[in-house]
Amino acid sequence: MNLKRYFRLSVLLLAVVGLAACNNSYGIFSSIQGESKNTNTSAFYQTAVRNMVPFGGRYYAQLVGIYSRPAASSAGSDWAYLENSAFGSDYVCRGIAANGSLLYAAISNGRGSTSTPKGIFSFNGSTWTQEYSGSADIQALYLANGALFVITKDSTSDSGSTYSVSYLSGTSLMPCSGTLSTMPTNVVYVAGTIDNFFFASGSTLYSAASLPSTFASVSGIPSVSITCLATNAFNYSDAATALFLGTSTGYVYRSTDGSSWEGPQAASSGTSYAVTTMLAVPTGTTGSGRALLVGNSLSGYYEADVTSSLGSFTTGGSSTIVTTASVYESSLTSMPVFAFVYDGTAPSGTLFACASATAVDYTGLWSNKRTTTWAGWASE
Amino acid sequence: MKSPTAWALALILAFCPTIASFAQEGSASALGVRSYEKGDQLISLSAGTTIPLFTFGGDAASTDPKFYTGGSFSLGYQYFVTHGLAIGGTLSTSFNKTYGGRNFFMAPLSARAAYWWSFKDLDLAASLELGAYLSKVSTETTTGPFAKVGGGVYWRINNDWSLGLQTYYWFVPEIHSGDYADLTRFGNILEAGVLAAFHL
Numbered sequence: 001m002n003l004k005r006y007f008r009l010s011v012l013l014l015a016v017v018g019l020a021a022c023n024n025s026y027g028i029f030s031s032i033q034g035e036s037k038n039t040n041t042s043a044f045y046q047t048a049v050r051n052m053v054p055f056g057g058r059y060y061a062q063l064v065g066i067y068s069r070p071a072a073s074s075a076g077s078d079w080a081y082l083e084n085s086a087f088g089s090d091y092v093c094r095g096i097a098a099n100g101s102l103l104y105a106a107i108s109n110g111r112g113s114t115s116t117p118k119g120i121f122s123f124n125g126s127t128w129t130q131e132y133s134g135s136a137d138i139q140a141l142y143l144a145n146g147a148l149f150v151i152t153k154d155s156t157s158d159s160g161s162t163y164s165v166s167y168l169s170g171t172s173l174m175p176c177s178g179t180l181s182t183m184p185t186n187v188v189y190v191a192g193t194i195d196n197f198f199f200a201s202g203s204t205l206y207s208a209a210s211l212p213s214t215f216a217s218v219s220g221i222p223s224v225s226i227t228c229l230a231t232n233a234f235n236y237s238d239a240a241t242a243l244f245l246g247t248s249t250g251y252v253y254r255s256t257d258g259s260s261w262e263g264p265q266a267a268s269s270g271t272s273y274a275v276t277t278m279l280a281v282p283t284g285t286t287g288s289g290r291a292l293l294v295g296n297s298l299s300g301y302y303e304a305d306v307t308s309s310l311g312s313f314t315t316g317g318s319s320t321i322v323t324t325a326s327v328y329e330s331s332l333t334s335m336p337v338f339a340f341v342y343d344g345t346a347p348s349g350t351l352f353a354c355a356s357a358t359a360v361d362y363t364g365l366w367s368n369k370r371t372t373t374w375a376g377w378a379s380e
Numbered sequence: 381m382k383s384p385t386a387w388a389l390a391l392i393l394a395f396c397p398t399i400a401s402f403a404q405e406g407s408a409s410a411l412g413v414r415s416y417e418k419g420d421q422l423i424s425l426s427a428g429t430t431i432p433l434f435t436f437g438g439d440a441a442s443t444d445p446k447f448y449t450g451g452s453f454s455l456g457y458q459y460f461v462t463h464g465l466a467i468g469g470t471l472s473t474s475f476n477k478t479y480g481g482r483n484f485f486m487a488p489l490s491a492r493a494a495y496w497w498s499f500k501d502l503d504l505a506a507s508l509e510l511g512a513y514l515s516k517v518s519t520e521t522t523t524g525p526f527a528k529v530g531g532g533v534y535w536r537i538n539n540d541w542s543l544g545l546q547t548y549y550w551f552v553p554e555i556h557s558g559d560y561a562d563l564t565r566f567g568n569i570l571e572a573g574v575l576a577a578f579h580l
Contacts, residue, residue: 024556024557024558024560025556025559025560025563026520026522026563027438027522027554027556027560027563027564027565028484028515028516028517028520028521028522028554028565029435029445029552029554029565029567030438030439030440030554030562030563030564030565031517031518031520032435032445032446032447032478032479032480032482032484032517033435033440033441033442033444033445033446033565034446035446035478035479035480035482036479036480037446037479037480327480329480329482329518330478330479330480330481330482331480361481362481
């Protein structure tokens with residue numbers, strides 16, 4: 001063999017490979033090092049986590065039942081199924097909500113189509129109390145400005161179901177909407193110029209200045225089908241001054257006065273994917289900035305700077321507002337996100353993403369700790 | 381779904397009866413095997429595992445590589461330029477699952493210099509390889525320089541076939557420049573496997 005020829009061929013080969021196109025801005029090893037271990041022993045492995053709430057130094061996650069862990073435990077540790085004899089042995093959690101004083105859970109007993117409504121329970125940190133014992137078919141619970149709103153399904157026929165929005169008053173549900181033919185969105189409260197409660201159903205936005213009063217439709221809103229509402233508050237202790245509308249086509253609008261609207265900004269990879277959830281999270285070292293996280297019905301989430309206006313959205317995989325691309329790509333990029341929840345103060349806290357992992361080999365609940373920067377998504 | 385390691389082990393097991401049948405045709409001792417001389421050639425196929433050791437460099441906060449032991453395959457060729465000294469090349473592949481469930485694929489192509497010592501029907505080899513690799517995770521690919529060093533012990537079944545065990549240390553630099561210099565990492569991987577070599 002001709003050694004010189006062999007050497008030249010080797011050098012040529014190395015040069016070709018070395019000069020081959022590759023992405024200098026993406027580190028293969030560094031992205032892998034940014035990953036979190038995805039464990040199939042997690043309580044949330046291949047599950048759909050509908051929601052979660054922080055309360056009394058613990059986290060409560062809503063699957064079919066409720067799982068809980070101490071907030072002080074590390075991600076993925078110490079989750080335990082919540083058993084309560086008042087709920088029944090095979091209870092189903094229909095909704096969960098919490099503020100600083102009470103945790104609420106809507107419960108029905110028995111799985112499947114024969115599940116029997118058992119009302120709403122509250123938890124003060126030591127005792128569960130049945131607040132409402134009626135037979136309403138509860139679909140979701142939302143806390144806004146101290147009021148517990150209840151979405152109920154009132155009838156089902158061949159032409160579809162009807163819904164209504166109520167709020168808990170004493171031990172009764174007080175209706176505050178008419179009959180709605182489309183499942184209502186979440187209920188939010190915006191202070192400041194707007195100073196109203198809001199929810200949406202179909203293409204109608206409803207508002208009420210105070211309770212008790214019936215919500216009235218808001219005029220002058222964009223002509224869109226609204227699938228989600230959010231404010232610029234990161235949790236119940238943060239004052240909201242802006243309202244965001246998410247649409248069935250993946251767009252987001254913003255208003256600070258309830259009559260003029262910024263947008264739309266696309267927060268989806270296509271108009272076939274609806275906005276499923278939105279949450280403003282604090283950004284910057286002091287937490288004075290705000291980024292809006294937007295989940296959609298396909299997979300992953302988008303984020304935009306909404307500190308003073310409605311910025312343009314980028315995917316969580318290419319932006320670094322909340323997390324690094326690598327961790328995002330190994331986790332939430334492949335599943336639809338149902339809810340974002342932030343527990344903490346503006347400078348520090350923990351962000352949760354509740355997702356559907358039923359079709360992928362991942363866990364359905366992820367957390368991301370913030371000090372002055374974000375640590376990256378960790379599997380729960 | 382079988383892991384890359386499981387596939388590698390299955391391939392190794394599949395080799396065993398084939399090699400054993402060759403061995404039955406006449407033992408190396410009986411045939412009086414000779415040491416490798418100038419002009420001899422080997423073509424080899426190996427299967428085994430790649431074990432992540434550590435990753436460092438750039439802004440890495442830890443040395444945990446965060447991927448699991450995987451499977452590896454390689455195809456090699458060697459030409460003896462003098463008594464015991466061979467040069468050649470190896471095309472390897474490595475498949476590993478990452479902690480986050482992604483597939484990490486790497487394909488190094490390297491030039492090889494090896495020295496072989498023969499003791500009756502056993503050969504010992506030590507080698508150094510330098511080359512380049514292509515790696516891929518998700519939709520991202522990159523290339524870089526590559527080096528591996530190691531050796532093995534091989535049983536000369538007959539004058540046509542050898543079967544042995546080998547271990548190599550892989551050094552896998554991933555160099556980024558400019559604003560992305562923090563992404564630079566140096567991967568360190570251990571390959572262990574079974575090799576079957578045919579003497580041309």
